Amino acid sequence: MKAGAPLLLQVQDLRLYFRTTRGAVQAVDGLSFALGHRQALAVLGESGCGKSSLARAILRLLPRNVHTYTGQVFLNGAELMSLNEDRFRREVRWSGISLVAQAAMNSLNPVIKVGEQVMEPLVTHRRLNREEARQRASKALQLVGVPVDFLDRYAFELSGGMRQRVVIAMALVADPPLIIMDEPTSALDVLTQANIMNVLKGIKKEVGSSFLLITHDVATSSELADRIAVMYAGQLVELGDAAGFFPGPLHPYSKKLMTSVPRLRGGSRPEFIPGQPPSLINPSAGCRFAPRCSFRFNRCQEDPPLVEVEPGQWVKCWLYPANSNAGSHAG
Amino acid sequence: MQAEPSLVVRDLHVWFELRRWGFGRAGVVRAVDGVSFSLGPGEAVALVGESGCGKSTLARTVLGLYRPSAGEVVFSGKNLGELRGGEMHGYRSQVGYVQQDPYGALPPFMNVRRILGEPLVINKVSRRSQREPRIREALEEVKLFPVEEFLPKFPHMLSGGQQQRLVIARAMIMKPKLLVADEPVSMLDASVRVEILELLQGLQRLHNLMLLYITHDLSTARYFVERIMVMYAGKIVEQAAVDELLDRPLHPYTRALIAAIPDPDAANAATFQDVPPGEPPNLLHPPSGCRFHPRCPAFIRGLCEVQEPPDFELQPGHLVACWLYQSGLPAS
Numbered sequence: 001m002k003a004g005a006p007l008l009l010q011v012q013d014l015r016l017y018f019r020t021t022r023g024a025v026q027a028v029d030g031l032s033f034a035l036g037h038r039q040a041l042a043v044l045g046e047s048g049c050g051k052s053s054l055a056r057a058i059l060r061l062l063p064r065n066v067h068t069y070t071g072q073v074f075l076n077g078a079e080l081m082s083l084n085e086d087r088f089r090r091e092v093r094w095s096g097i098s099l100v101a102q103a104a105m106n107s108l109n110p111v112i113k114v115g116e117q118v119m120e121p122l123v124t125h126r127r128l129n130r131e132e133a134r135q136r137a138s139k140a141l142q143l144v145g146v147p148v149d150f151l152d153r154y155a156f157e158l159s160g161g162m163r164q165r166v167v168i169a170m171a172l173v174a175d176p177p178l179i180i181m182d183e184p185t186s187a188l189d190v191l192t193q194a195n196i197m198n199v200l201k202g203i204k205k206e207v208g209s210s211f212l213l214i215t216h217d218v219a220t221s222s223e224l225a226d227r228i229a230v231m232y233a234g235q236l237v238e239l240g241d242a243a244g245f246f247p248g249p250l251h252p253y254s255k256k257l258m259t260s261v262p263r264l265r266g267g268s269r270p271e272f273i274p275g276q277p278p279s280l281i282n283p284s285a286g287c288r289f290a291p292r293c294s295f296r297f298n299r300c301q302e303d304p305p306l307v308e309v310e311p312g313q314w315v316k317c318w319l320y321p322a323n324s325n326a327g328s329h330a331g
Numbered sequence: 332m333q334a335e336p337s338l339v340v341r342d343l344h345v346w347f348e349l350r351r352w353g354f355g356r357a358g359v360v361r362a363v364d365g366v367s368f369s370l371g372p373g374e375a376v377a378l379v380g381e382s383g384c385g386k387s388t389l390a391r392t393v394l395g396l397y398r399p400s401a402g403e404v405v406f407s408g409k410n411l412g413e414l415r416g417g418e419m420h421g422y423r424s425q426v427g428y429v430q431q432d433p434y435g436a437l438p439p440f441m442n443v444r445r446i447l448g449e450p451l452v453i454n455k456v457s458r459r460s461q462r463e464p465r466i467r468e469a470l471e472e473v474k475l476f477p478v479e480e481f482l483p484k485f486p487h488m489l490s491g492g493q494q495q496r497l498v499i500a501r502a503m504i505m506k507p508k509l510l511v512a513d514e515p516v517s518m519l520d521a522s523v524r525v526e527i528l529e530l531l532q533g534l535q536r537l538h539n540l541m542l543l544y545i546t547h548d549l550s551t552a553r554y555f556v557e558r559i560m561v562m563y564a565g566k567i568v569e570q571a572a573v574d575e576l577l578d579r580p581l582h583p584y585t586r587a588l589i590a591a592i593p594d595p596d597a598a599n600a601a602t603f604q605d606v607p608p609g610e611p612p613n614l615l616h617p618p619s620g621c622r623f624h625p626r627c628p629a630f631i632r633g634l635c636e637v638q639e640p641p642d643f644e645l646q647p648g649h650l651v652a653c654w655l656y657q658s659g660l661p662a663s
Binding site for chain 2: 040046047159160161162189190191192193194195197198201202216217218219220221222223224225226241242243245246247256257258260261262263264265267269270271272273276
């Protein structure tokens with residue numbers, strides 16, 4: 001990790017297991033990563049790999065059946081896990097980290113004007129009066145490209161793309177340094193999706209927010225991400241700069257994931273990944289991707305550590321010896 | 332006429348009337364508004380468009396689930412509108428339907444054997460001994476091995492990909508001539524999508540099926556069909572062979588669509604995309620003239636908002652409904 005000013009977000013050995021009748025589901029299993037200011041980290045993975053649980057674990061939005069919830073989360077150097085629920089709610093949620101949840105555009109309140117809903121975090125978290133809150137809300141709406149007169153409309157009067165913009169405005173309005181977005185565009189049409197990604201790029205440039213973008217859509221993630229984290233079966237298998245990752249992913253799973261993306265320009269025919277991800281209840285002891293991996297060898301029965309193969313490029317695979325500074329961008 | 336199955340859609344309109352209040356009429360939604368195309372034997376075609384453009388309505392009309400308000404659907408020389416009870420039954424057994432949401436499309440209380448047996452029972456294959464081999468064959472075709480293990484399972488015991496295979500097996504069980512697949516992979520994970528599409532393409536080639544692949548995703552259409560039709564606000568605005576359409580898109584909407592689909596590349600983050608503003612129109616009150624004109628970067632004032640563009644055929648098989656091409660291809 002780099003020295004100097006504290007990183008915006010640091011996550012260390014974060015675990016979130018859920019209790020079920022058949023055993024503990026290891027949804028987030030020992031994740032460690034960091035995110036700097038004005039950075040966007042995309043967390044890529046298939047459904048069920050634990051990426052949405054990661055968002056829940058960071059924001060401590062837990063269901064009732066929590067089995068294990070351990071690890072450390074630092075925001076601007078301050079530890080969050082030790083805060084009590086009341087302080088966490090007041091000091092972290094929305095003012096420190098906000099969330100655009102999956103399909104959030106469908107969870108706007110149908111009987112409250114959208115303007116009121118955008119103002120709400122300001123009134124509750126920033127204790128602004130209604131006049132100020134309304135002004136800042138209209139600013140936030142302008143930033144995401146929603147006409148200001150929409151403040152007085154209801155959610156059902158807006159199209160899907162406009163509702164998604166409203167939800168993003170809600171996440172922005174209290175100026176949190178970090179915004180977590182869980183599949184922000186996957187329910188939207190192609191052109192609307194491109195419009196929203198333009199909005200997010202603008203926010204990153206102008207406001208300087210950091211993003212944790214959780215998605216299964218590799219191509220769309222490249223629109224925003226500076227860094228890429230790949231999750232498989234509850235664990236981080238690769239972490240690196242977007243500039244290095246997209247042309248040459250290291251982990252065998254990342255490579256397969258990249259070849260499964262159909263491309264519109266050039267490129268070869270997409271391929272699928274044979275087999276299925278393992279169950280997160282009592283997963284096997286070794287590398288969790290080994291059963292589907294074409295590079296599998298004996299050592300894969302042991303769990304590989306996440307090692308830094310090049311500065312800033314981390315991978316959890318026995319194929320890559322730690323600290324070899326040789327420029328082996330395989331693939 | 333019996334020899335080669337084909338599908339011809341001529342000037343199809345499907346309008347839905349909104350509920351009336353007393354004498355007042357709320358209006359009609361013009362979901363499909365003058366669509367013509369045809370599918371030759373063994374041809375795979377993609378219908379690409381955004382949500383609400385009418386592509387699913389078109390699919391369901393082809394399946395015989397909606398009646399056209401005007402125009403016709405002709406399958407192997409027979410007009411669907413003229414089929415009587417029993418004949419419609421016969422038509423449906425020749426058309427397979429692969430739904431978008433596999434879990435929603437499968438009855439949760441039936442096991443695999445019954446799900447696949449049901450269409451056979453309905454089509455009067457009354458003996459179990461006749462049904463069983465066909466059920467096994469269909470499961471093998473969609474690669475749900477070992478068959479023995481899958482037969483007693485219920486839909487919730489299958490993964491998303493396996494459920495979609497089962498839906499495909501059900502669509503194939505009557506040995507149809509035409510397969511209509513409505514967003515068959517949009518609910519599935521990226522890594523499974525390609526697998527399902529390869530399966531569909533394999534079946535289509537093996538049995539020389541006609542395939543109508545409905546999707547919002549141009550990048551998958553590229554690999555799995557021969558021809559692409561682009562639909563916008565109830566109309567087909569451009570159609571051409573895959574490579575022709577992707578290499579030389581003509582309609583401003585097609586161009587925007589292609590430009591808006593990123594390929595994974597770290598350089599994307601540095602630039603803003605050039606996307607037309609706005610959203611697709613409400614089909615209750617579609618714009619006058621060309622329906623794309625309010626968003627179009629190449630809008631010709633005095634023409635585009637007044638008159639609807641007809642189809643111009645610039646190359647054999649490459650049709651575009653845009654006034655920019657009224658006097659052929661502009662010199663470039």
